[in-house]
Amino acid sequence: MTVTSSNSPSHSHGADIKVVPLQAPRLTTEAPILTARGVSRQFGAVTALKDVDVTLYPREVLGIVGESGSGKSTLLRMLNLEDQPDSGDYTLSLPEYAGQNLFTLTRFERRQLRVRHIGIVYQNPYLGLRMKNSSSGNVAERLVLAGERTFATLREAGKVSLAASEFPLTRMDDPPIQLSGGMQQRVQLAKAIALRPALLLLDEPTTGLDVSVQALVLDTLRRLRRERGMAMIVVSHDLGVIRTLADRVMVMRHGQVLEHGLVDQVLDDPQHPYTQQLVHAKL
Amino acid sequence: MTATPSTPTLKDLAHQWQDHSYAFLDESSKRELRRTMLKAVALPGYQVPYASREVPIARGWGTGGLQATLSLIGPKDTLKVIDQGADDSVNAANLRRFVSRMTGVATTTDATAATLIQSRHRVPEEILGERQVLVLQVPDPEPLRSVEPDISIARQMHADADYGLMWLKLYEQLVRYGRIVQGASYPSLVHGRYVISPSPIPRWDVPKLHQARHLTILSAGREKRLYAVPPYTDVRPLEFDDIPYAVEDQSGHTCFRTGVTQKFMNELPQDDGSALFELSDAGYGEKILNAAEGDGPAPERTYFNDEGRFYHDGYLK
Numbered sequence A: 001m002t003v004t005s006s007n008s009p010s011h012s013h014g015a016d017i018k019v020v021p022l023q024a025p026r027l028t029t030e031a032p033i034l035t036a037r038g039v040s041r042q043f044g045a046v047t048a049l050k051d052v053d054v055t056l057y058p059r060e061v062l063g064i065v066g067e068s069g070s071g072k073s074t075l076l077r078m079l080n081l082e083d084q085p086d087s088g089d090y091t092l093s094l095p096e097y098a099g100q101n102l103f104t105l106t107r108f109e110r111r112q113l114r115v116r117h118i119g120i121v122y123q124n125p126y127l128g129l130r131m132k133n134s135s136s137g138n139v140a141e142r143l144v145l146a147g148e149r150t151f152a153t154l155r156e157a158g159k160v161s162l163a164a165s166e167f168p169l170t171r172m173d174d175p176p177i178q179l180s181g182g183m184q185q186r187v188q189l190a191k192a193i194a195l196r197p198a199l200l201l202l203d204e205p206t207t208g209l210d211v212s213v214q215a216l217v218l219d220t221l222r223r224l225r226r227e228r229g230m231a232m233i234v235v236s237h238d239l240g241v242i243r244t245l246a247d248r249v250m251v252m253r254h255g256q257v258l259e260h261g262l263v264d265q266v267l268d269d270p271q272h273p274y275t276q277q278l279v280h281a282k283l
Numbered sequence B: 001m002t003a004t005p006s007t008p009t010l011k012d013l014a015h016q017w018q019d020h021s022y023a024f025l026d027e028s029s030k031r032e033l034r035r036t037m038l039k040a041v042a043l044p045g046y047q048v049p050y051a052s053r054e055v056p057i058a059r060g061w062g063t064g065g066l067q068a069t070l071s072l073i074g075p076k077d078t079l080k081v082i083d084q085g086a087d088d089s090v091n092a093a094n095l096r097r098f099v100s101r102m103t104g105v106a107t108t109t110d111a112t113a114a115t116l117i118q119s120r121h122r123v124p125e126e127i128l129g130e131r132q133v134l135v136l137q138v139p140d141p142e143p144l145r146s147v148e149p150d151i152s153i154a155r156q157m158h159a160d161a162d163y164g165l166m167w168l169k170l171y172e173q174l175v176r177y178g179r180i181v182q183g184a185s186y187p188s189l190v191h192g193r194y195v196i197s198p199s200p201i202p203r204w205d206v207p208k209l210h211q212a213r214h215l216t217i218l219s220a221g222r223e224k225r226l227y228a229v230p231p232y233t234d235v236r237p238l239e240f241d242d243i244p245y246a247v248e249d250q251s252g253h254t255c256f257r258t259g260v261t262q263k264f265m266n267e268l269p270q271d272d273g274s275a276l277f278e279l280s281d282a283g284y285g286e287k288i289l290n291a292a293e294g295d296g297p298a299p300e301r302t303y304f305n306d307e308g309r310f311y312h313d314g315y316l317k
Helices: A072-079 A107-117 A135-145 A151-164 A181-193 A211-228 A239-245 A263-268 A273-280 B027-042 B063-072 B090-103 B151-159 B164-177 B203-209 B282-292
Strands: A034-043 A046-056 A061-065 A087-092 A118-121 A199-203 A231-235 A248-253 A256-262 B078-083 B116-120 B133-137 B188-190 B194-196 B215-220 B225-229 B235-237 B265-269 B275-279
Touching: A034 A072, A046 A072, A046 A231, A046 A256, A061 A072, A061 A239, A072 A087, A072 A199, A072 A231, A107 A118, A118 A181, A135 A151, A135 A181, A135 B164, A151 A181, A151 B164, A181 A211, A211 A239, A231 A239, A239 A263, A248 A263, A248 A273, A256 A263, A256 A273, B027 B063, B027 B215, B027 B225, B063 B090, B063 B116, B063 B133, B063 B215, B078 B090, B090 B116, B194 B225, B203 B235, B275 B282
Parallel strands: A061 A231, A061 A248, A118 A199, A199 A231, B078 B116, B116 B133, B133 B215
Antiparallel strands: A034 A046, A034 A087, A248 A256, B188 B194, B188 B235, B215 B225, B265 B275
16 A cells, blocks of 8 residues: 555555555535535425525536435426525625525626526526527526627627537527427527636536537537636436536435445445436336 | 585496496406506506406507596596597497497597597697597507617616617618608607507607606506606607707698698698698698688697697707
């Protein structure tokens, strides 16, 4: 053993053993960009979330897996400030919101924060897009809500953002209702990243797409992550998506976190019986 | 104790006894409307809800405007009723006859002679003065409806002055048609606070509300909401920084009756495929023709001059 923890008592006997202090992964030495503590939410008799903690570091992708009804989407709605929890703290390390519990913001402040700093891609594009407006208009919506009032700028930003999500610019003025599912997801993605948000939330971004399109969208997401260094949270029940995209993973069931850790650690050596079942439940 | 001849008694001041309420509506309804209007004036552009009583015309035919007119009118008023610029269309004639029957007030077609003008979708061409009130009939008071179908959310957006989505609507028009095609109800910011849908008056008429000398009341009977543009209040049509607001281009159109140019025109298609143009503001056209025959007062200054320049310099780019 050459590597041992600096505070381990084992080295006191052998003075000849060279002690190399363990270094935490670089990822975790930085201050987390997102910290949520003790988030709980009850819908009548149903416990949707119970004491959920989430930490997300800069440039990291966190996967959340779990079956339907496990609270994944509710958690994502909370993190997108669409819904209020019964209790819990939520901070983002943004200069203007430092140390502030975001769940206590007013409706207007929540909306401002959401527009400027959080991007979201829904599974159902009808939730995230205006289906009859042009695709570029959907992207421009973000900027317009953030106060941009110059048409040429809106147009240019729409182009840049759609190109970044690999959307064919010849169709940038077509309404999403005329586009395929994969392209609709790309429009959602372009809209989400238009203002270079600190946090990107993906709610089952590739569910419902056929496998080849799924792969293309995942490729785009990986490239965006590499190029822009955005922190993302991906919710999915597809372990393949999590394995491709995420660094760390959280397994949820009945509104609680059962297990969390690095992706290969959790998916290759699951500890919790439910996770073991989930990993082996492959068709 | 008897009153001296110079002091009018209550009897002199009151209207003659009638077997129906003066101006049709009962007193409490009128009082409610007047309170609503005061609130609307105090909060320029804010949509104030009101009860909206039954009146003997169908909802959607100007009941909102009619109720505002009936509660504002007094025995010394002179009334003008406009329907798309005309004084003689069915809607205008009916409303004018009804109000004058219920109140006995004098009516006119001369915009500057009237003290109270009820209008459907036009503002007169001649500049209105401080002692005049313009009542506009509004079918849909909610400017946010096209971008936010949920009325409760739309109200929150008004409260937050969160009007960004209105620019999205303009963006869509520019992308799809290459220009702004919104012909009427052009969304405008009143007093830097509330965005209103200025009835369906054409783009040509919207600037006339800016720093106007007259009071404008906009009343939607079916939607039961009323809002106001008080005198000398800013009204700014929403626009992009790089694409200024523009009124309809009237250059090249000459009224075939009066020879007037640079006013809002109606197009009259002819059998041979050509078109004649006629002043949309019929009362103004009539005034010009009468004055030319030496029979009536000369027309007064208009919002847009003969070169098409707006009377507030620098307001339109």
